[in-house]
Amino acid sequence: MKNVLVTGADGFIGSHLTEYLVENGCNVRALTQYNSFNYWGWLEDVGCLKDIEVVSGDIRDPHYCKQITKNVDVVFHLGALIAIPYSYVAPDSYVETNIRGTLNICQASMDNGVKRVIHTSTSEVYGTAQYVPIDEKHPLQPQSPYSASKIGADAMAMSFFNAFDLPLTIARPFNTYGPRQSARAVIPTIITQIANGKKQIKLGDVSPTRDFNYVLDTCRGFLELARCDQAIGEIVNIGSNFEISIGDTLEIIRELMGSDVEFLTDEQRIRPEKSEVFRLWCDNTKIYGLTGFKPSYDIRSGLQATIDWFTEPDNLKKYKADIYNV
Structure with a gap:
C-alpha cells in the first residue's frame, strides 16, 4: 500500500488525509482540480508538500483518470462537489462531477489494476433518520440534488465491485469538521464570525442534530478501512455514535471562545422543508467490528482544536466572514 492516489486532495478532508498518509509511510499522488493559477487549494498549507506528487486535472475526464491511476496501489476517492445549497x-454539475467522475475513477482503477479503492460517500445519503442510530442498512433518501448525486456515485462505485470484482469499499463519514473546513459549514461560520468580533450571527435552523467527527478521526477511519480486507465490497459508516443538535454545538463554541454573541434566524439559510435533514446519528458498530476503530476526539476537544486553528491570524484572514458562503 505504498503508492496512493488521493482525489480531492486540495480540499478540506483530502488535504488532511494526504498529510496523514505521508505520516504513515505512503507515497502520495495528490490530485487537485486544474486551474490556470496553478493554485493547489489547501495543499498550499500542508507541511509535507515536498514529499508528495501534486497533479492537477479533472475527474470528469476519463483519459486523465486513466493516466493518474497508473502505478497506484490504493485510490482514496474524495474528489466531489459537496455544498448542498449550491446543488439547488x-x-x-453535481451529476457530472460526482457520478460521472466516480465512474471514471473506478474504470481507470480497474484498467490499471489498482489493489484497493476507497470511495467516499456521505451521511447525507440517509436523509432524516427513520431510526437511530443509523446503520448501513438504513434506507437512502435523496433530499437534495447533492445527496442524490452521492447516492448515484455510491451505486456506480458498488457496481464495479459486483460486476467487475474491483476491490472497493464505500466509506460513509458523518459530519466531519476541523481546520481548513469551508466556511459554508456551520462550525467554521460561527468560529470565524466570533473571531472577527461579530455581536450577532445569522443562522438557519439550529434544531437538527448531527454526529460531528473531528477530521483526524475521519482520516484514521479511511486508512483503517484501506488496510482491512474484510471491508472489501462493504459500505461502512465512519462516525462517533454521538448525537448533538446544531444549537447545542454552537453553545459549546460560544462558551469555549468566551463570547456573548447573539444568534439570529435568517430565512435565506433555511433549507426547503422537505430537503432539511433533521437528524443524523451514526451507528459505528460495523467499523469497530471490522477494524477496532473508535474516535479519539470528543466534541469539546475537537472543537477546541478547531477554534485554535481558526483563530490564528494567518488562518483567519483566509476566510470571508462578512458574506454568506453558499
Whole structure:
C-alpha cells in the first residue's frame, strides 16, 4: 500500500488525509482540480508538500483518470462537489462531477489494476433518520440534488465491485469538521464570525442534530478501512455514535471562545422543508467490528482544536466572514 492516489486532495478532508498518509509511510499522488493559477487549494498549507506528487486535472475526464491511476496501489476517492445549497442552483454539475467522475475513477482503477479503492460517500445519503442510530442498512433518501448525486456515485462505485470484482469499499463519514473546513459549514461560520468580533450571527435552523467527527478521526477511519480486507465490497459508516443538535454545538463554541454573541434566524439559510435533514446519528458498530476503530476526539476537544486553528491570524484572514458562503 505504498503508492496512493488521493482525489480531492486540495480540499478540506483530502488535504488532511494526504498529510496523514505521508505520516504513515505512503507515497502520495495528490490530485487537485486544474486551474490556470496553478493554485493547489489547501495543499498550499500542508507541511509535507515536498514529499508528495501534486497533479492537477479533472475527474470528469476519463483519459486523465486513466493516466493518474497508473502505478497506484490504493485510490482514496474524495474528489466531489459537496455544498448542498449550491446543488439547488447547479445540479447538473453535481451529476457530472460526482457520478460521472466516480465512474471514471473506478474504470481507470480497474484498467490499471489498482489493489484497493476507497470511495467516499456521505451521511447525507440517509436523509432524516427513520431510526437511530443509523446503520448501513438504513434506507437512502435523496433530499437534495447533492445527496442524490452521492447516492448515484455510491451505486456506480458498488457496481464495479459486483460486476467487475474491483476491490472497493464505500466509506460513509458523518459530519466531519476541523481546520481548513469551508466556511459554508456551520462550525467554521460561527468560529470565524466570533473571531472577527461579530455581536450577532445569522443562522438557519439550529434544531437538527448531527454526529460531528473531528477530521483526524475521519482520516484514521479511511486508512483503517484501506488496510482491512474484510471491508472489501462493504459500505461502512465512519462516525462517533454521538448525537448533538446544531444549537447545542454552537453553545459549546460560544462558551469555549468566551463570547456573548447573539444568534439570529435568517430565512435565506433555511433549507426547503422537505430537503432539511433533521437528524443524523451514526451507528459505528460495523467499523469497530471490522477494524477496532473508535474516535479519539470528543466534541469539546475537537472543537477546541478547531477554534485554535481558526483563530490564528494567518488562518483567519483566509476566510470571508462578512458574506454568506453558499
